[in-house]
Amino acid sequence: MTAKDQAPPHIQLGMTDEEYEHVIEILGREPMAAELAMYSVMWSEHCSYKSSRAHLGAFSADQPWVVVGPGENAGVVDLGDGWLAALRIESHNHPSYVEPYQGAATGVGGILRDVFTMGARPIAVWDPLRFGPLDEPRNRYLLEGVVSGIAGYGNAVGVPTLGGEIEFADRFSQNPLVNVMALGILQRDQLVLSAASEVGSLAILLGNATGRDGIGGASILASASFEEGDEEKRPNVQVGDPFEEKKLIEACLELYDRGLVEAIQDLGAAGISCATSETAGNGGRGMEVDLDRVHLREPDMTAGEILMSESQERMLAIVRPEDEAEVLALAKRWEIEASTIGTVTEGPQLVVHHRDELVADVPAASLADDAPVYHRPFERPGDLDEIWAREPEVPPDVDAAATLRLLLDDPAIGDRSWIWTQYDHMLFLNTVVGPGHDGSLLRIKETDKGLAVSTDGDALRTYLDARRGAARIVFESALNVAVTGARPYALVDNLNFGNPEVPEVMWQFVEAVEGMAWACGELDVPVVGGNVSFYNQTDGVDIYPAPVVGMLGFCEPMPERPPRLDRAEPGMSIYVLGPETVGDFAASAYDRIVNGELRGRPADVDGDAARHVVAAAATLAHTTPVLHDISSGGLAVALAEIAIASRCGLTVDTMPGPELFDETPLRFVAVTHDDELDTNEPHRRIGTMGGDVLDFGDAGRIDLAEATELFRNALPRRLH
Amino acid sequence: MTVAVVVFPGTNCEHDIVHALDLAGAESELVWHTDTDLSGAMGVVLPGGFAHGDYLRTGAIARFSPIMAEVERLAIEGTPTLGICNGFQILCEAGLLPGALVANRDLAFICKPVHLRVESTESILTRSATVGQVLEIPLNSYEGNYVAADLDAIEADGDVILRYCDATGRSDETSNPNGSMNAIAGITNRGRNVAGLMPHPERASESILGSEDGMVLIESFVASLTVPAT
């Protein structure tokens, strides 16, 4: 027995004494066992955002096209003509470390439920991933498991995965990051929210049977750091069932179509207790719940287990009593189980019975609304000045060919098709620009509207400067959607950080949030939702701060032939647009791969310039065959990617060697026929497509075939 | 009803094939797997997806859905019947096409365009194509690896209608994406009215999606609706 086992129950459940006192104050008595379990999970970091909430107000969702901002299951924006888009991002970091396949799979399942809970049909998924270096077998195992989990669930549930992102760094070895973003579309009259306001309405539980899956799983796994020998956490593996989810999606969409639900909520962390208290609390009501009516997988479950179970693929629909029979019949037709487990009451109490015993009687809204808010101390890391003082070095006569060989062979730069060819990325016939490009572009059939998405993160740069790093992620993702022809329209963020009780981590968090909020403001992009994942720490080592964004872009009309990397042809001219380079090598691919260093301070971004460049790119996308943003690896890598995709060599004018690998943000390449670059934006013609060599003049040359081989094999050769 | 597109729980490509049939000028209707009447259908499509989650064995449970007795009746009577991907797997399980589909050689899901060579035009799927024609059509499957015990008989009979190949039409180990025996991507039955293929022609039905090569197959099927296949 460890000391923890002898501690009072609330300590065992991860609650502080103060939090426990607060529960007593709310109830006017000591909580019963099931009540304590409910508060402990609902007030966990994962569910309550208690460490982050005080700072998230920096984000604004204040734009006229925002229909639903943060707070609901997904953000919703208006696309005109009655069309809406719903988007959300989530992390499944700890579950994916414990069991990569199921962790990633259930992450996909969960994010899809967030989107179809809003009334939307999910049409695409993205998967930003972070792992430790691939020379460790365990990291290869995690990557392969996560990718096959996303494929296994996403493909079978019938939602295409249109891209993602991947980064490798030592601090992710013990704590990989698995984020998933989903996008859905709906008609305005199908929008459903989660507030149960009509007294007498019924709560119907739909989908999977409730079993002992991950009791307290999400909250325990997501709210505590891993220590050596933490095997007890292992039985908390939740198993995903994409088949059940597919039926659930179709059933729910039909329920919305027929106007049969008043409100609906998916079951995630804290299962039934969360879904019942949130629907009732959001509507200012209460609810009577009878746990004996819950369909169970294991008959002998306790009240606490039923309330807290995190069995996957379940939804709670709030339905008018006169519609109950129709809802149950519809569930039967779609071959899903349904049981009426509760009734909405005047309020405010959530009253739960099990086997004729009262097991909980708490103010419904208190579980969500009375959660503590912490203003955790934060402190600038002491070594930052020293890190900034160390400047990255690039020799003026850098050998472009030798450097490119190293960079193209890097698993975070090389071809990622090993990942995305395992994902169905074509289902629904909407994919106009798929994975392998800066952003993906989807059409909305029967309209001239297009949606673009890019997910981006940059943990190393954010580690060097959390404010600038996070801001630059926003600008990069904006440019990524712009080069498909879309303008940045809404953003969701996933803030993956270490232990918030460490002041330096909290400082990174606050800086990143402010940097990100500033960048979004400069671009007029509303933040419509997000997720915070703290405690990404193992054995006292915090991850690099890894905010991730999912940027939604919107265009109408769609470009007739959107730019693609494979549309360059011999004889076309190559242009560079955007600001002059400033020698930005901190956390660059060059410094990381060639020098093996992480140091210096990343360059700042001028907000006005950013807005300008992004708008120019989105306009040019309507007339230019190839547009590609310059990011990791600089101009040299961007050009190589175009040449490889188009199977066409190129020659560029001699330029100062370092300029080829400079990562000054907000620059992009355009390739088009001479004199056809239709822009007022300053641009520079730097070369010509043609031949079978990448020719960088005095800086060196490399055969296209060799570059292609290195690029294509960068990931596979490390995995097999 | 013109074309009946059968939907099993877990099917997900039904709207995509309806879209492609529409482009080819054919009307279609979705039919739920518990229905039992397909009278009036001039053709039947079993679309792609994961019927019954692909649990137990791909196609195994779907093959016993109530609608399948009717699908079998029509197929035996000569109605054009097409299985795409999961639909192909179901037709094999049901014994309407020979062979079976097992896990890909590399045990990974494959979603990418592949090249196919038309081997025979004597089928509802290839009648408008030409022998030797090379088509670029996306594949999207985990269990796309074709196996058959009586391969020689299948070949001798001319049942193979599509084979994986490279862009120039040559077939070898490197152009075979999933390990299928004899690089078989699509086959037909003896009566030539039932056909199945692993790649998805509906995903190559518009230039904005990257390829229109699938339309010759969809159009063959649509042409078969009015002119019964031999």
Added chain:
Amino acid sequence: MTAFRYRVTINRKRGLSDPEGATTRKALQDLGFISVESVSFGRILDLEVDSSDAETAQAEVEAMCAKLLANPVMEDFTIEAVS
């Protein structure tokens, strides 16, 4: 009525490709287990059947295998009673 238990073992027919077996063998060898000569994969299904007697139960399981659980085109199966 008594509950009878059976274990059904389903194997790929000889001569048909067994990508799971081949890939696993390669993965084992890559991990340094070079002594592995062959790997073949099968699935097991543990079934519990309610029946008045063992004979009826076994016949039922045989029927299940023939009809649904195994695909005669590519698989063989064996049934074993478990006590």
Added chain:
Amino acid sequence: MTAFRYRVTINRKRGLSDPEGATTRKALQDLGFISVESVSFGRILDLEVDSSDAETAQAEVEAMCAKLLANPVMEDFTIEAVS
């Protein structure tokens, strides 16, 4: 060197949900096999290992299971020598 044979049986841990088993049970019941109470899936691997003696061979197989063949988070395995 002698060839030793083993059968590794891998089953899902108790308490974990088994959607495939549940779906197969329902399919059997829909086909009229209403006596099926439960279905659960597992895998078997038949391995042939070259070794100087049985003890070394068995130890190797155990290492293979722990390292690759079974997923300790979700599965239990047993090893059985086959003559």
